[in-house]
Amino acid sequence: MSLSAPLSPLVALDTLWFQVAGTLCNLQCTHCFISSSPTNHSHEMMSLADVRPYLEEAEALGVKEYYFTGGEPFLNREIVEIIEAALALGPVSVLTNGVLIRPETAARLRALADASPYSLDLRISIDGADAATNDPIRGEGTFERILAGIRILATAGLNPVVTVTEACEGALSSEGRARLLAFLRGVGLSQPRLKVMPLLRLGAETRRSRAYAEWESLMGRTLRPEEAEALQCSSCRMVTSKGVYVCPILIDFPGARMASTLSEALRPFALSYPACFTCHEQGLSCRT
Amino acid sequence: MPDLSRRTEDHGAFARVAFLGGIYSNYLALTEALRVARARGVDAIYALGDFGAFGPHPDRTLQILREARVPAIQGNYEESLSTDADDCHCGYTDPRDNHFAQLSYDYTRRRTSTEHKAWMGTLPGHVRLTVAGRRVLLCHGSPRKINEFLWESTTPAPFIRKLLRDAEADVVVCTHTGLHWSRFIEAGRGVVNAGVLGRPANDGRTNVWLTVIEDHSGDLAVEHVPVDYDHERLACEMQEEGLPEEFVETVLTGYWTTCLEILPAKERTRGRH
Numbered sequence: 001m002s003l004s005a006p007l008s009p010l011v012a013l014d015t016l017w018f019q020v021a022g023t024l025c026n027l028q029c030t031h032c033f034i035s036s037s038p039t040n041h042s043h044e045m046m047s048l049a050d051v052r053p054y055l056e057e058a059e060a061l062g063v064k065e066y067y068f069t070g071g072e073p074f075l076n077r078e079i080v081e082i083i084e085a086a087l088a089l090g091p092v093s094v095l096t097n098g099v100l101i102r103p104e105t106a107a108r109l110r111a112l113a114d115a116s117p118y119s120l121d122l123r124i125s126i127d128g129a130d131a132a133t134n135d136p137i138r139g140e141g142t143f144e145r146i147l148a149g150i151r152i153l154a155t156a157g158l159n160p161v162v163t164v165t166e167a168c169e170g171a172l173s174s175e176g177r178a179r180l181l182a183f184l185r186g187v188g189l190s191q192p193r194l195k196v197m198p199l200l201r202l203g204a205e206t207r208r209s210r211a212y213a214e215w216e217s218l219m220g221r222t223l224r225p226e227e228a229e230a231l232q233c234s235s236c237r238m239v240t241s242k243g244v245y246v247c248p249i250l251i252d253f254p255g256a257r258m259a260s261t262l263s264e265a266l267r268p269f270a271l272s273y274p275a276c277f278t279c280h281e282q283g284l285s286c287r288t
Numbered sequence: 289m290p291d292l293s294r295r296t297e298d299h300g301a302f303a304r305v306a307f308l309g310g311i312y313s314n315y316l317a318l319t320e321a322l323r324v325a326r327a328r329g330v331d332a333i334y335a336l337g338d339f340g341a342f343g344p345h346p347d348r349t350l351q352i353l354r355e356a357r358v359p360a361i362q363g364n365y366e367e368s369l370s371t372d373a374d375d376c377h378c379g380y381t382d383p384r385d386n387h388f389a390q391l392s393y394d395y396t397r398r399r400t401s402t403e404h405k406a407w408m409g410t411l412p413g414h415v416r417l418t419v420a421g422r423r424v425l426l427c428h429g430s431p432r433k434i435n436e437f438l439w440e441s442t443t444p445a446p447f448i449r450k451l452l453r454d455a456e457a458d459v460v461v462c463t464h465t466g467l468h469w470s471r472f473i474e475a476g477r478g479v480v481n482a483g484v485l486g487r488p489a490n491d492g493r494t495n496v497w498l499t500v501i502e503d504h505s506g507d508l509a510v511e512h513v514p515v516d517y518d519h520e521r522l523a524c525e526m527q528e529e530g531l532p533e534e535f536v537e538t539v540l541t542g543y544w545t546t547c548l549e550i551l552p553a554k555e556r557t558r559g560r561h
Binding site for chain 1 (some may be wrong): 443
């Protein structure tokens, strides 16, 4: 007998994601769950013209917040204009490695943040408090380059949220968190903000550690309504150059593409992917 | 939407109403707030939930509220205390935020009488009023979720439009975040966060806030009103009760020291920590 997948209803479209840089990245991290790299064209860069119709639809649907990710969003030549357009409608978060952020860009972002009634958050990923921890995961020399980006944002008065994954040893322990927070204070962040993300055993990460095991699955499970509503897919959708996907995690799976427009994607989703297990078991949310 | 699992009462029309957000056991500020509200000639005062937390002697607040017959709705604290839940369901995600929230809840749960806890279970989840011809819906977090945080910088106009449509209301009055603000998408249609009496607004001032809405020549007007109280006495009592020094510092300085990670970028930047 084949097992069926529990359904996640879309309770409300609160969070709208954009794969604004596609799967194109200036770095090639060994734990990237969508294997972003300088040459991965699975999902292409999105222009302001590509993004705008979705923003219009999102405004009509009452979306609460916008997230931009990639790949590396600051590879996108129109990223500042795209952020500006979204910031007119609601709060914006941008997930970046920080390497490409120059003081001029930071100053423009600061001006946008000051002019909007809504919050603008920059979220920078780094994997440890030193090069010895970070560089094996994110690439030779990246620790110093990411740190430079964090310092530029701090100088511009934009206090980034710093994200580390569980690949960063000790990130989950309170001693590990305290060490990371002390490190961020030392870098010049007077109000350090830290988010620890679970690993997703997809993409490049399957080669660094392992793929999902057969038991890591929600197939055949029944979720209580409050369990289903706690999943991020009950309140988000992801737009890429290929259309609307259920969430930011499953964009490499053709079955997770739901529609061409947001309105058509406001339906339940069958939780048949192993990564759905991580979201459920670890309470993962890609939101800040 | 609104959350149909919660009971809603309809209380009719009023000309001028004061709203008390989370009191967090700050009975000294509550006493002052009732005086300030009455001096403004309000014809009703409503408490929006979270009577306990953070401060000392939770039963003192409950006794004052009940003796004054202040109509009230449930917050997440009342829901948790009346059902004997193990935590406050405040909705934090960061471990440090959760650590301090648990200290608050454990103290409040231990020090709240069984009789007061039972009373909390009788309160409605929502109340509907009419002010200046506008349909006003009172809730704790949001109309759809008791512990949703509606912050000024993350509650945008398009979302408010949807929230009001779904809630069949013109104005939503809420609390839960600890910071007062209001945003109107057109005349007489918007969200009002009443702020809280429990702790200062992370702005370096020691006063707390209540909110008044009124019929102003047929239009609905909102005013966030500062409330001064004996914060030094509160700080002493908190120390005597062994509550965390971090909480005492907030009362004395006006800046939040805990439950900071939930703050959006704009609100976080305004504080010191």
